[in-house]
Amino acid sequence: MRIRLSRERRSTFPRRSDGRRTRGEGKDRLSRQRRSWNMSRIRGKDTTPEKRVRSLLHRLGYRFRLHVRMPVPFDSLSASSGERVRVRCRTPRAVSVDTLLPKHKTVIFVHGCFWHRHRGCKNCTTPTHRRAWWLKKLEGNAARDKLHQRALRKLGWRPVVVWECQTEKLRSLQKLSKRLSKLLG
Numbered sequence: 001m002r003i004r005l006s007r008e009r010r011s012t013f014p015r016r017s018d019g020r021r022t023r024g025e026g027k028d029r030l031s032r033q034r035r036s037w038n039m040s041r042i043r044g045k046d047t048t049p050e051k052r053v054r055s056l057l058h059r060l061g062y063r064f065r066l067h068v069r070m071p072v073p074f075d076s077l078s079a080s081s082g083e084r085v086r087v088r089c090r091t092p093r094a095v096s097v098d099t100l101l102p103k104h105k106t107v108i109f110v111h112g113c114f115w116h117r118h119r120g121c122k123n124c125t126t127p128t129h130r131r132a133w134w135l136k137k138l139e140g141n142a143a144r145d146k147l148h149q150r151a152l153r154k155l156g157w158r159p160v161v162v163w164e165c166q167t168e169k170l171r172s173l174q175k176l177s178k179r180l181s182k183l184l185g
């Protein structure tokens, strides 16, 4: 995930006219709440893998839209039994889609192997410190992805998942390019 400092964070400490910081405003003087809020603003938007997939789509000549929130019926997200339990967030009414190809009725998710549990991938690891907490979180992410994909399918969209590791090397990008052009026609 790419981490960017928000404008907010940089402007938190106004400098005095002589260029020195005012008292008590060292670089780590953010309140806990403020830091937590800052961290919560860090999103995996426009990551390198996403940009690579987009430039690939562009080169293949496909038109797409970015960052679309797709409203989904409440029912299609309230999954039955076990899945519901593993999903940590409140039931959302919209699925946010990074890359959407309207003409092909296809949505493309570019997923980080760690955060979205790419099974069998070397990057699908679980931190050993606070392992149970991490497992719950990461498995929750993966379960939520499944729900979102199912909801979109019900609406007639075709979800396609591209994994981060499939965008890392030239060879894998070429493979991906073939896969997408075959899929999209």
Ligand SMILES: [Zn+2]
Pocket (backbone or CB within 6 Å): 113, 118, 121, 122, 123, 124, 163, 164, 165, 166
């Ligand atoms: Zn992977």
